[in-house]
Every structure is written in structure tokens, then in C-alpha cells.
Amino acid sequence: MRRGLATGWVLPAQAIVRVPSQIDAWLTPDVSANPAWRPFSEFPRDMPEATRTRLAAEGRRAIMDDVVPAFQALKKFFEATYLPGARKELGASTLPGGAAYYDALIAEATTTAMSARDIHALGLREVSRIERAMDDVMRKTGFEGTRDGFFQFMHDSPQFYYTRAEDLLTGYRDIAKRADAELPKLFAELPRLPYGIRAMETFEGDNADHYTPGSEEGARAGFFEANTNDLRTRPKYEMEDLFLHEAVPGHHLQTARAQEIKGLPEFRKYAFIVAYLEGWALYAESLGDEMGFYRDPYSKFGQLSWEMVRACRLVIDTGIHAFGWDRQRAIAYLRSHSGITGTYATAEIDRYIVDPGQALGYKLGELRIKALRAKAAAALGDRFDLRRFHNAVIDDGALPLDVLEQRIDQWIAREIGRRPPG
Numbered sequence: 209m210r211r212g213l214a215t216g217w218v219l220p221a222q223a224i225v226r227v228p229s230q231i232d233a234w235l236t237p238d239v240s241a242n243p244a245w246r247p248f249s250e251f252p253r254d255m256p257e258a259t260r261t262r263l264a265a266e267g268r269r270a271i272m273d274d275v276v277p278a279f280q281a282l283k284k285f286f287e288a289t290y291l292p293g294a295r296k297e298l299g300a301s302t303l304p305g306g307a308a309y310y311d312a313l314i315a316e317a318t319t320t321a322m323s324a325r326d327i328h329a330l331g332l333r334e335v336s337r338i339e340r341a342m343d344d345v346m347r348k349t350g351f352e353g354t355r356d357g358f359f360q361f362m363h364d365s366p367q368f369y370y371t372r373a374e375d376l377l378t379g380y381r382d383i384a385k386r387a388d389a390e391l392p393k394l395f396a397e398l399p400r401l402p403y404g405i406r407a408m409e410t411f412e413g414d415n416a417d418h419y420t421p422g423s424e425e426g427a428r429a430g431f432f433e434a435n436t437n438d439l440r441t442r443p444k445y446e447m448e449d450l451f452l453h454e455a456v457p458g459h460h461l462q463t464a465r466a467q468e469i470k471g472l473p474e475f476r477k478y479a480f481i482v483a484y485l486e487g488w489a490l491y492a493e494s495l496g497d498e499m500g501f502y503r504d505p506y507s508k509f510g511q512l513s514w515e516m517v518r519a520c521r522l523v524i525d526t527g528i529h530a531f532g533w534d535r536q537r538a539i540a541y542l543r544s545h546s547g548i549t550g551t552y553a554t555a556e557i558d559r560y561i562v563d564p565g566q567a568l569g570y571k572l573g574e575l576r577i578k579a580l581r582a583k584a585a586a587a588l589g590d591r592f593d594l595r596r597f598h599n600a601v602i603d604d605g606a607l608p609l610d611v612l613e614q615r616i617d618q619w620i621a622r623e624i625g626r627r628p629p630g
Contacts, residue, residue, distance in 0.1 A: 209285070209286075209290050210289075213289070213290065213293045215304070216295075216303065216304050217303060217304070218290070218293060218294050218295050219294055219295065219561075219562055220294060220295045220296070220297065220298045220561055220562070221291060221294035221295065221296060222298065222535050222558075222561070223298070223535070223557075223558040223561040223562050224291065224294060224558075224562065225291070227286055227291075228283050228286055228287050228291075231279055231282060231283045231286070232283075233411075234275065234276065234279040235276060235279055235280060235283070237276075239268050239271055239272060242271055242275070242276070243411055244267075244270075244271050244275050245267065245268075245271060246411075247267070248263060248264045248267035248268070249264075251263070298528050298529075298533075298534065298535060298561050299528050299529045299530065299531075299532060299533075299564075300313065300529040300564040300565075301529055301530055307530075310324065310529050310530060310564055310565065311323075311324070313564050313565030313566075314327070314565050314568060316565065317482050317483065317565040317566050317567075317568050317569045318482075318483050318565075318568050318569055318572045318573075318609070319481060319483050319484070319569075319608035319609045319610060319611075320483070320572060320576075320609055320610065322572070324526040324529070324530035324531075325526075325530070327522050327525075327526050327568060327572070328522065328523055328526040328527065328530070328531065330522055330572075330575075331519055331520070331521070331522025331523035331524075331526070331571070332523055334519035334522065334571065334575075335516065335519045335520060335523060335545055338512055338515055338516045338519055339355075339516075339545065341512055342355060342509060342512045342513070342516070343355065345505050345508050345509045345512060346358050346505075346509065348505045349505045349506065349509075355547075356544070356547075358509075358547075359547030362443065362445065362506065362509070362547070363443075363547075363549065368443045368444050368445055368506070369439055369440055369442070369443055369444065370439050370442070370444065371439065372439075373407060373436035373439065376434060376436055376439060376442060377405060377406070377407060377434060377436065379444065379447055380405050380432065380434055380447060380451055381405050383447060383448055383451045383501075384403075384405060384432075384451065384455065384456075386499075386500070386501070387451065387452065387455070387456050387457070387499060387501075388456065390498075390499040390500060391456060391457060391461070393498075393499075393595070394457060394495065394498070394499070394594065394595060394598055395457070395461075395595055395598050395599055396593070396595040396596050396598075396599045397465075397599055397603075398461070398465075399461060399464035399465040399467075399468050400426065400464075400468060401422050401426055401429065401430060401460075401464040401467065401468065402422075402429045402430075403422070403429055403430040403431060403432060403455055403456070403460045403464075404429050404430075404431050404432070405431070405432050405434065405455075406431055406432075406433055406434070407433070407434055407435075407436040408433045408434065408435045408436065408437065410437055412435070412437070413437060414435070414437065414438060414441065415435065416435070417432070417433060417434050417435045417442075417450055417454060418432075418433055418454060419431070419432055419433070419454040419455060419458075419459040419460055419463070420433055421459075421460075421463050421464075421467075422464065422467075423467075424467040424468070424477070430455075430460045430463065430464060432451065432454050432455040432460065441549075441552075443510065444506075444507075445504070445506040445507050445509065445510035446510040446513075446514065447507075447510075448496060448501045448502060448507050448510070448511070449493050449496065449502075449507070449510055449511040449514055450514075452492050452493050452495065452496050452499075452501065453489045453490065453492060453493050453514075454489070456492075457492045457495055457499075457598075458488065458489035458492035458493070459485070459489050461492075461602075462485070462488050462489070462492075462602050463485075465602050465603065466478075466602070466605040466606065469603060469604075469605065472604075472605055476604070476605040476606070477605055479605060479606040480606065481569075481606040481607065481608060482566060482569030482570075482573070483568075483569035483570075483572055483573035483576070483608070483609050484569075484573055484606045484607055484608070484609065484612065485573075485606055486569050486570040486573055487569060487570060487571075487572065487573015487574045487575075487576060487577055487609070488573065488574075488577065488601070488602070489570075490515070490518055490570050490571065490573065490574035491573075491574045491577045491578065493511060493514070493515065494515075494574070494578070496511060513546050513547055513548070514546075516545055516546040516547075517542070517546045517548065517556070518567075518570045518571040518574070519571055520541060520542050520545050520546055521560065521567040521568060521570065521571065522568060522571055522572070523541065524538045524541060524542060524557065524560055524567075525560045525564065525565065525567050525568055526568075527541075528557075528560060528561060528564075529564045529565070535557060535561065538557045538560070539553050539554055539557050542556060542557060572609070573609060576609045576612070576613070577601060577612075580601070580612070580613060580616045581594075581597060583616070583620070584597050584616060584619075584620050584623075587620050587624070588620065588623055588624065591623060591624075592623075593623075596623070597616075597619075600615070600616060600619040601616070
């Protein structure tokens with residue numbers, strides 16, 4: 209951070225004002241409440257009691273003598289030195305050599321050669337398309353009013369929220385059983401590793417629901433972890449879409465499959481390529497229609513709302529980092545088009561500000577996979593097998609999008625040469 213201050217490579221002040229309060233969790237005088245204490249409170253069952261006692265004592269000392277003072281020093285430095293020296297400008301292009309830097313970030317996050325201008329224009333087209341779809345669904349509910357009014361109605365109506373955490377988890381487990389039953393229709397081969405559903409830890413606060421991978425050898429299942437900490441921020445109409453993204457056929461299915469592929473180098477099994485991994489998970493959301501989900505129009509609207517968020521990212525990320533958008537304009541754009549709440553929208557925009565380019569991968573990856581599916585279907589005609597296509601997409605692990613397209617082209621050629629069944 210000192211080097212950044214000396215060279216002008218610092219974060220924008222507007223997006224990091226909450227950092228000192230986020231550090232506070234590490235400053236508690238109650239060791240048992242410190243996030244670093246948890247490993248010392250959950251030892252393996254077969255660990256001898258003397259070893260547990262020794263490690264717990266060493267952990268307590270390390271937290272109080274090393275961890276807490278380090279975070280105290282960090283908070284003091286951040287408030288007194290870094291935050292006052294942070295940038296007033298938002299865009300990555302305002303950094304030294306910033307335009308080229310942002311181009312490099314786009315290439316890294318999207319694994320394409322698209323320019324900021326082309327991505328911005330694509331985002332505007334996607335936003336317009338999804339708006340029309342949202343309006344169609346809204347009319348099917350019988351709601352009479354504006355889209356903003358419909359957003360408010362959905363946010364405010366108690367019918368869309370659980371009041372007990374266990375009911376939310378039961379709801380997700382019902383979705384999981386329905387999703388599992390549809391997978392054989394979509395994949396020629398499925399991973400063996402199972403997954404579970406559990407609540408996130410309370411110390412994770414309002415963090416997003418997420419997927420935690422299992423182990424390659426199958427000793428630990430994957431888990432979809434649902435946020436039950438504030439049920440009023442977890443509406444029922446988003447659950448189907450969220451589950452399909454994080455679990456199956458999204459992150460769990462793709463990640464577990466990559467781990468199980470024989471002969472694949474280890475780095476390929478665990479490579480993190482945003483455009484591929486998040487593109488696949490967003491594509492998985494769209495498979496919900498084919499899997500029998502989104503029959504309820506509110507659930508379909510929820511799915512479209514989150515697709516809209518990913519489309520807005522194309523507009524907003526490039527708007528901030530290439531075209532001079534300010535923070536309030538970005539927040540207003542996201543809220544008006546997607547309907548997400550002010551607090552969440554603000555957190556999203558701050559994420560785009562401090563991590564330029566990352567948010568572009570989701571939509572660009574999804575669109576590329578959809579384009580490859582259409583290309584394969586057109587080339588193969590009646591011989592197109594969606595199950596085999598999906599395995600062709602996921603059976604090489606995470607790939608840059610251009611490499612993925614090469615692999616699918618090769619797969620199409622092999623399918624053309626393959627003897628028809630029977």
C-alpha cells in the first residue's frame with residue numbers, strides 16, 4: 209500500500225470507506241469471537257486431548273499477541289495514511305498507463321479480444337432484450353403498474369420470504385431433488401461426487417450464497433451454502449435460479465466433473481478462468497426452463513432479474529473504467545434495471561470499482577456457450593445430441609473461451625464423422 213501511494217496506484221476512496229469497520233471483527237478482545245479462533249475450537253475427533261489443549265493455548269497466544277496487534281496497525285495505517293491518499297477518480301483508465309491496463313484486465317477476465325466499446329454496446333443490447341422479457345413475465349402475473357412498482361411489490365410482500373431458516377434450507381433441498389432428476393436428460397456422463405446443502409456460518413454476515421468444492425478423492429462432498437442470516441434478503445423467487453447457478457447443473461457439476469477427469473493435469477482441474485466458470489454457471493441458470501423450473505412467473509422474473517444484473521455489468525464496468533461514469537450513476541443504473549436493493553447495489557458497484565474487468569466474464573462466457581450450442585445444433589442437425597454437447601463443454605476442465613470454441617469445433621467434426629446409432 210505504501211508503494212501504491214508513492215506511484216499513484218491506489219484504490220478509489222469512494223469504494224473503500226467501509227474497510228476500517230470491516231477490520232473491526234479482528235480486533236475483539238474476546239478471543240472466541242475472533243474469526244481466527246474457529247480452527248482452534250473444532251479439532252478432529254481423534255486428536256488427543258493434550259494436543260488439543262496445547263494447540264488451543266498456542267492459538268490463543270498467537271491471536272492476542274500477533275493477529276490482533278497486526279490488524280490494529282493495519283486499521284491505523286488505513287485510516288491515517290492510505291484512505292486520505294486514495295484516488296478521487298474511479299476508473300482504471302485514470303491510473304498511470306490506465307487505458308492499456310484496463311484493456312489487459314478485459315483480456316484476462318473474458319479471454320477474448322473484445323474492446324471496452326464493443327462490450328459496452330453488447331451490454332446495452334442485452335439489457336434491452338432482458339427488459340422486454342421481464343415486462344412479458346410481469347404482465348403474466350396480472351400486475352398492473354410499472355416495472356419499478358413490480359420490483360417494490362416483490363421486495364415488500366411477505367409471501368415471498370421464509371420466516372424460519374430451516375424452511376429455507378428445506379426449500380433448497382426440494383429444488384435439489386427436482387434438479388438431480390433432470391440431469392440425465394442434459395448430460396451423457398455425470399460426476400460421481402455428491403453435494404449437500406447447509407447454512408452458511410453466522411460470521412459470514414450478508415455474504416452471497418455460494419458453493420464450496422469437495423475433494424478430488426471423494427472424501428469430502430461439495431456443498432451449496434445458503435445464507436440464512438437475514439431471511440428478509442433471501443426471497444423465494446430467487447432460489448431456483450441461485451441453486452442452479454451454484455450447485456447443479458452449475459458450479460458443483462462442472463467443478464466435480466473437472467476433478468474426476470482422468471489424465472487431466474492438476475492445474476487444469478483447478479484452473480480458475482472467470483469467463484468459463486461463471487459463464488457456465490450463468491448458462492446453467494438458463495437451463496432451468498428446459499429442466500421444468502421457473503414455471504411460477506415470479507421465479508422466472510427472479511431469474512431474469514439476475515440475468516439482468518450480469519448484463520448490467522457489461523455496461524457499468526466499461527462505463528466506470530473506460531467512459532467516465534461516476535459511482536452514483538452506476539448504482540442508479542443497476543437499481544433501475546435489475547431491481548436489486550440499494551445496499552446490495554452499492555456493494556456490487558464497489559466491487560466493480562475495485563476489481564476492474566472481473567464482472568465482465570459472466571455474461572460473455574454464457575453468451576459464448578449459447579453461441580457454440582447454436583453452432584453445433586446447426587452443423588449437426590438431427591444428429592445434435594445436447595447431452596453429448598454439454599459433456600464436450602465441461603470435459604476438458606476450465607478453458608479460455610477461444611480455446612473452448614476450438615475444442616467444440618473439433619467435437620463437431622468428430623460428431624459428423626461418427627457412425628449414427630443403430
